[in-house]
Amino acid sequence: MNLRQLKYFIATAETGQVSRAANVLSISQSSVTGAIKDLEHELDAELFHRSSQGMELTEPGRKLLAAAQEILEKVDAAGKLTHRQAEVQGRISIAATYTVMGYFLPSHLDRIAQRFPGLDIRLHELNRESIEEGLLSDRFDMALVLTSNLANPDIETETLFRSPRRLWVPTGHALSKGGKARFGAIAQEPYIMLTVDEAAHTTMKYWSQTVYRPDVILRTTSVEAVRSMVANGQGVTILSDMVYRPWSLEGKRLETVSTDIEPPTMDVGLAWRKASVFSAPMQVIHDYFLQSFAAPQMSQAFGRG
Template structure:
């Protein structure tokens, strides 16, 4: 039996949620349809992809390997379905600065697509913190930046938000708070808390905590997202981080679940930045137009084809 997009979507949902019931809710389909699709998929690939346990569905070693391919297949399909017809003959140099989180979890895929779409544009990429990026934009050291626009307050920097990534509570598998569909910061404050510090994450967290009578019980501050992931997965504490950096498994292969937080927590906004008033070069315009179309932001160029060009699509 040939693989189908539907099977891959149901497989990924089950792998990410670890429960057929939750995957069914996510995909707006019956549990029996999820179960049948996974059974057919396992029959097609010839190996078991999940171990069925009392706690739910756990990926086998083959399942984890297949998950990587499934993500890649759906990404390519998404790319093919979102064709872009911006003139690929644009040429020039573009110096782009990006923050740690953006480079680690958002930008590489788009840089690769940009290079295929605009082979004559040479992109120089630098990782910098927000202060260094702002200074570099104002002195024309960098043409543009991709960063957390929610952190930018400088009126001399023009920003354009592309996407907002919701922040949720991360907990280990079988954590007692998983019995709730949503929790408040009052409940979170009673748990040991792992505080991420990179890209001003701690400052962002304290802004929304300060609006409540509660405060996090911080047992560790770290600049490493992987450290947070491992600490949470190994039942050492909880954390509130964005969906963009969430992965359902730690490096040790332990599961990390997420829970919606009832209190008002701002999303982590990712977007572009450049010096206010600066005239955009053709390369800068192409860079901006790519992201506008990829994320459907206002001002995106028309998709009326002027010539044949490589395809690109949306993102995470």
């Protein structure tokens, strides 16, 4: 999903006809039709009732229209701020948990440094409890964390995206064949338990909602150790797509499989002390991430992603 598709969709919804939308946008009708079909495929929903009289929004289409208009308004507002924010100077202290620091932040830090050269970002990698304490004591301005692990009422959060959890198995494993893997079958396999960022606690929480228990043969804080052991056929695990890679450090392959009972997503987002007054650097970081993840949130609104 992209902003171009949303613009084409809005134009069609507002004009009621593909031909009129194409004229307004000064593009071909096939471009508009293709964008709408791509959106319908992405959202797995019919957005228009098509007839000889034109295009009439369906119920999912009406929901999308409201959300799409809000997203484009936010993107427009963020674009107007970009030039002014590029001149912002100052220091900001940002904390992050291990998983976020290793698998999410690096590419964004590079973009932020290029877009806002006046920002002096001080990073701190800590566990959730230390980050919460640091936010509440004003040692950190903001944090990028697994918001699905936070529940402190004095900390405000904004989830940027939700990463599904799936079963990891070596390529060609029996559980990768025949549709979704059953928890009962997974319980019969050696299980590699990741413990970093409260992963073990989360794992046991959703396993406890079944009648099964994982046969844990190793607990480790290393994602790469988990990946290697799975790829080598020494066990299986359930982890999020964000940390998944289809090969181990030794070059062996692994794959993911959906499960019959869907585990909770791993949610990543921003956190700050409730009622904090945003400094200019804090506002820049907040707006950057909201702009970067505006479109993915659309998929979430329709139950995907």
